[in-house]
Amino acid sequence: MRSGLISLIEYIFPPRCAFCNEILEAGAPIYICEKCAEKIGYYNNCINYLNLPKELETYCDGMICVGRYSESLKDSLRRFKFKNKPSYYRAFGMLLALKVQNTIQLDDIDLIIPVPLHKNRQKQRGYNQAELVAKHASKQLKVPFADNVLVKISDSKSQSILSRNERFFNLEGLFYVNNAKTIINKNILLIDDIITTGSTVNQCSKVLKQAGAKSIIAGVIATTRNY
Template sequence: MRLLKDFFHLFYPKLCTVCEDKLVANETTICTLCRHDLPLTGFLDYKNNKVTQTFYGRILIEKAFSLLLYRKKGSTQKLIQDLKYKGNEEIGLFFGNWLGAILKENNEFKTIDYIVPVPLHPKKLRERGYNQVTKFGKTVSKHLEIVYLENYLIRISSAKTQTFKARFERFNNIDTKFLLTHPSFFNNKNILLIDDVITTGATLEACAKEFLKSKNCTVSILTMAYTE
């Protein structure tokens, strides 16, 4: 079997998602050089950083963390777009393992009861075939030994893709709505909402508002990237 794999990779080598150079042994998804060049946010305070500040005066967020800075035409954008639009779900696994290891070590989210992804509208899910944060969330949940919970938070309106909209238009988009199917289930629970990228925070705010309708429920946020 090993010989067969080596033969296959000889003719179909795995390439780095960022630079497209051939990956060597023990490298997955991204080569070592590109990984070292990724723009880390460097957030040390999980309660007071640029993500939590995004929601000041809008909604109460307990803690938040994003791993990378998202910049136009940068390496983070390349990774997220390949994950989201080119079916490269291995990127979600890569970030899930990276962030899972960080969070397991620092215990910042040790009180979380459930990890919940920002859902896609059923129509969008059928078109794409997958939610881009599913493998990311499930991998983080394994590291932290926290239940990954789908289908309780649902998207009940289908907004057009926000990727190429101006920041002001995204902030003022009121077409996207969410519904928590069993609010009482989350009474006295601590929720970790996950998504790929946070820009204005409008989508995550709408999701968080649903959970905060539950009695004594708290919401924290985790994303792969944060837009400067």
């Protein structure tokens, strides 16, 4: 019954490519057309490291990234994040799930946790894009999703307007772990949309490890870094 209802909805409101808005066939496994999928600057199926400045301690154990933050991937992510396009989570959640699946053994992941937004920022935007991607990736990978475990307790200046050095100190003390028993000795896939300096995922990884997490791998859609 449910699959039939979904098919009817997609027939009336056909899915569209999250990059070029082209109409896709009903039941499309990923909401990106073949032409746009081929244009993404994919990274290799490997774990990369943050390579933070020497004076900073690295808490994140590595990063899995779909592709380079440029051209169509950049444009689509900006619409997803800033232009009220929450439906794009299907495309990005599936892209990330496929990348994770092709990079590490799923048995090595115990929980999927999104990088949180402060409640004021989320109310303003209407959704947390990292949370939407994390939930969809969790469903595709069949790995448990842990909601409201990592919490941002205070709003901060937007990372995008700060210098590289300022970003590392802008988030200090802004995250905490709620219900720590959920993550003790767990291997966590920490989901965010974009990595630039790595300051956000590293700060989140810090508080998760202080609360007892075993390891943290960041899973992101795009990065400005060269690998």
